[in-house]
Amino acid sequence: MCTGKCSKVIAIPLYILAGVSIICNIIAFFPGWKTNYAEEEREGKGDRITDEVKYMGGFIGGGLMCLIPAIHIHLTSSNGCCANRCGMFLSIGFAAAGVVGALYSLATSALVLANGPVCLFLAPGETVPNWGRPFMNNSGNYLGDSELWKTCKEPEDVVQFNIGLFATLLVAASLELVLCGIQMVNGLFGCICGTCGGKE
Numbered sequence: 001m002c003t004g005k006c007s008k009v010i011a012i013p014l015y016i017l018a019g020v021s022i023i024c025n026i027i028a029f030f031p032g033w034k035t036n037y038a039e040e041e042r043e044g045k046g047d048r049i050t051d052e053v054k055y056m057g058g059f060i061g062g063g064l065m066c067l068i069p070a071i072h073i074h075l076t077s078s079n080g081c082c083a084n085r086c087g088m089f090l091s092i093g094f095a096a097a098g099v100v101g102a103l104y105s106l107a108t109s110a111l112v113l114a115n116g117p118v119c120l121f122l123a124p125g126e127t128v129p130n131w132g133r134p135f136m137n138n139s140g141n142y143l144g145d146s147e148l149w150k151t152c153k154e155p156e157d158v159v160q161f162n163i164g165l166f167a168t169l170l171v172a173a174s175l176e177l178v179l180c181g182i183q184m185v186n187g188l189f190g191c192i193c194g195t196c197g198g199k200e
Contacts, residue, residue: 006182006186007073007074007076007088007091007183007186007187007190008074010073010179010182010183010186011070011071011073011074012074013175013179014066014067014069014070014073014098014176014179014180015067015070015074017062017066017172017175017176017179018062018063018064018066018067018070018176019063019067020168020172021058021059021061021062021063021066021105021169021172021173021176022058022059022062022063022064022067024058024165024166024168024169024172025053025056025057025058025059025062025063025169026059027165028049028050028053028058028162028165028166029049029053031048031049031050031117031118031119031155031158031161031162032154032155032156032157032158032161033161034155037049037155046131047118047131047132048118048131049118050112050115050117050118050133050162051118052108052109052111052112052115053112055108057104057105057106057107057108057109057169057173058105058108058109058169058172058173060101060104061100061101061102061103061104061105061106061108061173062101062102062104062105062106062169062172062173062176063101063105064101065097065098065100065101065102065104066098066101066102066176066180068094068097068098069091069094069095069097069098069180069183070098072087072090072091072094073091073094073095073183075087076088076091076187076190085190085191085192087190088186088187088188088189088190088191089187089190089191090187091183091186091187091190092183092184092187092188092191095180095181095183095184095187096180096184098176098179098180098183099177099180099181099184101176102173102174102176102177102180103173103177105169105172105173105176106170106173106174106177108169109166109167109169109170109173110170112162112166113140113143113162113163113166113167113170114139114140115133115135115136116133116134116135116136116138116142116159116162117133117135117152117158117159117161117162118131118132118133119131119132119133119134119151119152119153119154119155119158119159120152120153120154120155121134121151121152121153122151122153129153134151134152135148135151142159143163
């Protein structure tokens with residue numbers, strides 16, 4: 001397969017993965033599929049949204065930082081101005097930016113899964129439930145024990161909500177990392193050998 005066609009094969013999944021990352025990060029601001037928790041946090045009533053969600057790993061890292069390289073990588077597969085050795089050389093830099101973005105999304109997603117969500121829970125020895133992170137020092141062990149998920153009283157099913165979204169982000173970021181890494185190699189070959197597009 002020539003390097004230009006390979007770029008197209010890489011770009012299309014990157015578009016999809018970047019879109020998935022952006023959507024997952026936006027949804028994560030509404031735990032339990034409700035908007036009131038985001039409103040309460042905005043009104044200064046305390047932490048209601050998990051800190052790592054605010055880092056925007058999925059929106060900025062897995063989203064925008066991979067979407068922009070996807071656009072350039074896609075252009076290198078066409079017969080336009082980027083389908084030449086210079087365009088392939090530039091795609092290496094764009095793909096490297098995508099790698100950084102994917103790593104950022106991967107790191108924030110892994111951190112959320114390890115630390116668990118912010119929720120209303122009753123701590124041992126206390127009589128009044130408080131907002132916090134009951135699984136913070138659990139090292140992710142809560143992931144395999146669904147009985148522990150009942151610790152969180154509010155938002156409803158917040159643990160499943162977080163696991164679903166951030167596991168999806170984790171997978172998307174891993175695939176973006178692989179695709180951008182492949183494009184860096186493909187871009188190097190395209191820079192040396194050309195894109196097979198007939199316009200060098």
